[in-house]
Amino acid sequence: MPVLTDLAAAEVKRGVKTLYGKVLTRPALLVSDGINLVYACDVDIGATDPTGRIDQYKDDLTGLPGQDDWTLQDTLTVNTILHNVTIARNNADLIYADVGAPVTLSRSMSGQWEITGFSMEQPGTYTLVPVNLGDMTIGTVIDLSIDGRLLTLGELGTMAPFGTLPFGASGIFIGGILRQIV
Amino acid sequence: MDYRWEPVPLDSFRSVKVLLHKTASIGEVRRGEAVDPVDLSPMMSQGKQSCFDVNITLNWNYELFGAENQPAPNHVLEIQLMQAGLFVTLWIGIVESVSSFTISRGERSMQLTAKSRDSLDIFRTAKRVTALFPQLTDMAYIAGKIAKSAGLDDDEIVLPISGMTTSHTNTQLADMSAWDMLTNLFLPLSWTPFMDGQGRLKAASRDVQGAIADVVLEPERVVKVVAQRQRPPATRLKVKWLDPTLKKSLQQGRKLADQTMTTGWFLPFLKKTIYFSDDKTQRAVNTYMVTKQSANALFVPVCLERYEQLEQNKGKITLINLAWGPAIITLLVQWQAAHSTPDGVSGPNTVPVGRKLEGYAQLAFMLIMMSIGTGIYEIWGTPYEWVHARNTTEAFDSSAPRWVDNPVEVETDFIINEQHAQAVAVRELIYQAKSANKWAVSLVDDPRIEFGDILEFPDESKMYVEDVSRSIMRGDPAVMEIKGFLI
Numbered sequence: 001m002p003v004l005t006d007l008a009a010a011e012v013k014r015g016v017k018t019l020y021g022k023v024l025t026r027p028a029l030l031v032s033d034g035i036n037l038v039y040a041c042d043v044d045i046g047a048t049d050p051t052g053r054i055d056q057y058k059d060d061l062t063g064l065p066g067q068d069d070w071t072l073q074d075t076l077t078v079n080t081i082l083h084n085v086t087i088a089r090n091n092a093d094l095i096y097a098d099v100g101a102p103v104t105l106s107r108s109m110s111g112q113w114e115i116t117g118f119s120m121e122q123p124g125t126y127t128l129v130p131v132n133l134g135d136m137t138i139g140t141v142i143d144l145s146i147d148g149r150l151l152t153l154g155e156l157g158t159m160a161p162f163g164t165l166p167f168g169a170s171g172i173f174i175g176g177i178l179r180q181i182v
Numbered sequence: 183m184d185y186r187w188e189p190v191p192l193d194s195f196r197s198v199k200v201l202l203h204k205t206a207s208i209g210e211v212r213r214g215e216a217v218d219p220v221d222l223s224p225m226m227s228q229g230k231q232s233c234f235d236v237n238i239t240l241n242w243n244y245e246l247f248g249a250e251n252q253p254a255p256n257h258v259l260e261i262q263l264m265q266a267g268l269f270v271t272l273w274i275g276i277v278e279s280v281s282s283f284t285i286s287r288g289e290r291s292m293q294l295t296a297k298s299r300d301s302l303d304i305f306r307t308a309k310r311v312t313a314l315f316p317q318l319t320d321m322a323y324i325a326g327k328i329a330k331s332a333g334l335d336d337d338e339i340v341l342p343i344s345g346m347t348t349s350h351t352n353t354q355l356a357d358m359s360a361w362d363m364l365t366n367l368f369l370p371l372s373w374t375p376f377m378d379g380q381g382r383l384k385a386a387s388r389d390v391q392g393a394i395a396d397v398v399l400e401p402e403r404v405v406k407v408v409a410q411r412q413r414p415p416a417t418r419l420k421v422k423w424l425d426p427t428l429k430k431s432l433q434q435g436r437k438l439a440d441q442t443m444t445t446g447w448f449l450p451f452l453k454k455t456i457y458f459s460d461d462k463t464q465r466a467v468n469t470y471m472v473t474k475q476s477a478n479a480l481f482v483p484v485c486l487e488r489y490e491q492l493e494q495n496k497g498k499i500t501l502i503n504l505a506w507g508p509a510i511i512t513l514l515v516q517w518q519a520a521h522s523t524p525d526g527v528s529g530p531n532t533v534p535v536g537r538k539l540e541g542y543a544q545l546a547f548m549l550i551m552m553s554i555g556t557g558i559y560e561i562w563g564t565p566y567e568w569v570h571a572r573n574t575t576e577a578f579d580s581s582a583p584r585w586v587d588n589p590v591e592v593e594t595d596f597i598i599n600e601q602h603a604q605a606v607a608v609r610e611l612i613y614q615a616k617s618a619n620k621w622a623v624s625l626v627d628d629p630r631i632e633f634g635d636i637l638e639f640p641d642e643s644k645m646y647v648e649d650v651s652r653s654i655m656r657g658d659p660a661v662m663e664i665k666g667f668l669i
Binding site: 020046093098101102119121122124125126128129130131133134135 | 424429433436565567569572573574576577579580582603604608611612615
């Protein structure tokens with residue numbers, strides 16, 4: 001499969017050429033052109049979806065004012081993550097970017113993004129405050145922050161029979177709740 | 183509220199002066215120090231004043247003939263209203279344009295437009311850069327600096343106490359107009375900057391939830407109410423803010439540096455500082471030394487190999503020699519002493535005692551001389567950086583159906599923490615959602631009312647004032663038009 005076909009080409013507001021992101025999966029040889037090897041990883045670029053992240057959760061959230069809590073369905077996917085973003089050549093350090101590392105993404109003329117360096121800025125927390133403008137009540141704050149990190153030894157043992165998950169496995173957390181193991 | 187004024191009595195008529203100041207500054211006009219004003223009101227055939235501008239039409243005979251007499255851009259225009267038998271300054275602005283200048287048989291007319299000082303290019307267009315403000319600088323202090331750079335005097339900056347300071351180590355605003363700077367600066371305070379009628383910088387609160395009315399209107403003062411909805415209300419408000427707290431970002435553990443070192447009997451210690459990157463800036467934790475080739479690889483133990491991390495960006499390799507110079511001197515003395523030992527034979531062997539002693543001393547000496555080794559070491563560890571997170575806090579209308587979704591996004595770097603961001607997001611959502619519900623009302627004139635005031639109507643509904651306008655023609659009914667939104 002050609003390298004570029006699997007790359008995300010996100011439509012992002014204002015035609016920006018540079019984004020700051022947060023690595024969510026450890027860079028790996030995910031794609032290959034047959035001769036040269038290309039490292040790639042998934043990157044959280046923050047909530048730039050013009051429709052807003054709340055849209056994808058809205059039907060699946062309970063806990064509006066007057067209710068008890070918010071729950072997320074297990075089947076939800078996160079669509080503000082760029083998948084299999086390639087890492088620019090001659091960036092040995094970038095190959096060692098671990099889960100959670102802040103990176104700079106540049107967009108090529110053809111619209112694909114690639115990781116070109118580390119950055120001093122990254123997407124941070126994402127919280128939602130429900131406000132009922134009808135009766136002016138404020139509901140429970142919802143945390144939809146995306147985090148990627150290595151799973152701890154305790155987590156490796158409790159999520160599955162110990163030894164099933166490899167040491168070094170990482171997870172994507174939404175609001176502190178594990179959503180995906182990568 | 184402009185507390186210099188009293189509400190105009192019912193059924194009053196306008197008594198007004200429109201004064202043109204050709205040389206005085208806004209400050210001089212406000213302080214009453216201006217001389218030689220020209221009263222334009224006798225020549226006015228139309229005139230209207232709002233918070234932001236004044237438009238008048240002048241019809242004249244000979245008074246405004248000649249370049250010296252005519253109004254021109256940058257002259258100061260002052261509107262005065264009668265109160266208790268005295269004319270009091272209501273509004274001060276700057277002439278922006280003179281248009282429709284017509285001279286024909288029986289007609290000499292011109293139109294004049296004046297703007298409040300915040301409408302001028304020095305506030306709205308000219309890009310500027312502020313000084314660098316350290317952490318904990320008061321926001322109102324920064325606003326004052328910006329206002330002064332745009333030409334305001336100390337007594338023209340009338341801001342409330344902000345109670346909020348900058349949270350980042352360094353703050354500098356750049357490549358923005360002064361008004362944009364003030365707007366950005368005031369957003370986390372939930373303020374809107376505005377110029378009052380006297381050309382002074384003030385701030386109006388944007389916190390409309392549960393706001394207390396500044397003016398409670400009696401039924402007879404309300405002349406007319408017109409309501410409209412110009413645009414769909416905001417249903418979501420995102421605040422994107424730069425987290426002042428740096429976040430530690432770890433990378434994968436890897437080799438950070440390598441070093442080849444040679445030591446021997448000639449050195450008691452060999453110390454080498456190792457930085458974790460060539461540019462000496464890479465920081466790392468959990469660093470340790472991997473010995474690829476030990477200096478003790480030969481049979482003779484040469485040294486102890488030690489590593490310790492000194493600081494976040496460097497460590498130190500220390501090789502401690504086991505046998506060094508002073509020991510050699512001691513051995514040389516022993517060797518010399520062995521030379522002085524008389525030969526003799528002990529026991530059945532025929533080896534002289536002195537030669538044995540010499541041999542021992544020589545062996546020890548040679549062993550020390552062999553104490554030379556080269557080690558190859560690598561420093562491994564987990565690099566990390568401190569980075570800023572750009573957080574997003576969103577307040578959304580949970581009662582709005584999905585199909586009316588109307589998101590608004592604001593960015594600010596003056597948010598202190600998550601709680602502050604949530605408070606700003608909620609306040610701003612309420613303000614923006616409410617502001618879609620426009621109202622226009624006609625009231626019996628009350629010059630106290632200015633931008634940002636809250637009016638309460640007899641039915642207890644409240645209105646946020648966004649603009650005030652009135653006719654400034656002599657003899658017109660003293661009525662004012664107010665635009666704003668219902669809260």
